[in-house]
Amino acid sequence: MTYDFLEKLQDEELLKFKRCIRKLLDSTFIVADKDPALYDYLSYSSNSVDVSNYLKVIGYDIVVDDDFKYAMLVQSETDIDTVGLKRINHVSFTNNEVLTLLILWQLFLERFGKADKTYIEFGEIIDIQKQYAVDMKPNELKNALRTFKRFSLINYNETEIKEDSIVTLYPTLQFAMDKEQFANIVTDMIDNLNDEGFEEENDIEEETEWAR
Numbered sequence: 001m002t003y004d005f006l007e008k009l010q011d012e013e014l015l016k017f018k019r020c021i022r023k024l025l026d027s028t029f030i031v032a033d034k035d036p037a038l039y040d041y042l043s044y045s046s047n048s049v050d051v052s053n054y055l056k057v058i059g060y061d062i063v064v065d066d067d068f069k070y071a072m073l074v075q076s077e078t079d080i081d082t083v084g085l086k087r088i089n090h091v092s093f094t095n096n097e098v099l100t101l102l103i104l105w106q107l108f109l110e111r112f113g114k115a116d117k118t119y120i121e122f123g124e125i126i127d128i129q130k131q132y133a134v135d136m137k138p139n140e141l142k143n144a145l146r147t148f149k150r151f152s153l154i155n156y157n158e159t160e161i162k163e164d165s166i167v168t169l170y171p172t173l174q175f176a177m178d179k180e181q182f183a184n185i186v187t188d189m190i191d192n193l194n195d196e197g198f199e200e201e202n203d204i205e206e207e208t209e210w211a212r
Contacts, residue, residue: 005050016041020051024062024073029152029172032069033117042071068171070152091151096136100144101176103128104154108169118170122156123163148176 009017020038023030032039042048048064048071055061061076093101106128107120129136136144142161148154153176156167 013041017047017051020071021054024051024055024060024071027151028073029170029175030071031152031155031170031172033168033170034152034155039069039071043069065171070170070172072172072175093147094144096140097144097147099129099134099136100125100141101148101173103132103134104148104169104173105176108173111169112171117168120167120169121163122161122165122167125167126163148173151176 006014006017016038020030020042023035023038030038030042032043042051042062042064043066048062052061055073056076056078059076061074062071063074064071103125107124108118111118111120125141128134129141142158145154145156145167146158149156149158151172152170153173154167154169156165
């Protein structure tokens with residue numbers, strides 16, 4: 001496989017190509033609402049093919065969803081069963097992050113499809129925490145949200161967080177855990193809630209896979 005196409009790219013296009021590669025490797029997703037220039041670049045079929053071919057050399061590939069306007073880094077199908085290659089896109093979420101993710105999922109599912117974009121208020125997260133007796137300090141919640149923002153699962157203004165501050169929920173949230181992980185975590189948390197409520201000392205820490 002050759003990369004002659006790189007030599008034909010103008011400086012601006014080459015920069016976008018490099019930024020797309022680095023963004024995908026760093027944060028898994030590129031969302032049009034958050035990174036419009038990068039998503040627009042990948043939305044052209046020829047560009048996405050070039051990026052895909054480039055990534056396949058190291059066992060990766062991309063999926064571009066034109067309906068929900070995101071691009072996602074995935075494992076190349078040709079290397080899924082290759083012995084000796086570590087499975088990619090794993091992030092260890094803390095207990096607080098898992099709890100917060102479940103809350104965000106609930107809010108996302110309640111609102112998804114009702115408007116072009118899915119918005120919530122910061123205070124709604126707090127309300128559900130209280131509803132399910134989630135014991136989390138404000139800084140712990142902010143740290144969890146900051147992690148999800150880095151991976152383009154959500155977006156918000158970090159400089160000023162109030163109860164009515166807007167948090168944008170992206171469709172990429174649905175890929176934060178695979179179905180089996182989700183079912184196991186929910187079962188564990190329901191059992192804990194029935195017994196004692198959600199307590200921080202339960203220390204649920206899951207290795208999370210960005211999975212399609």
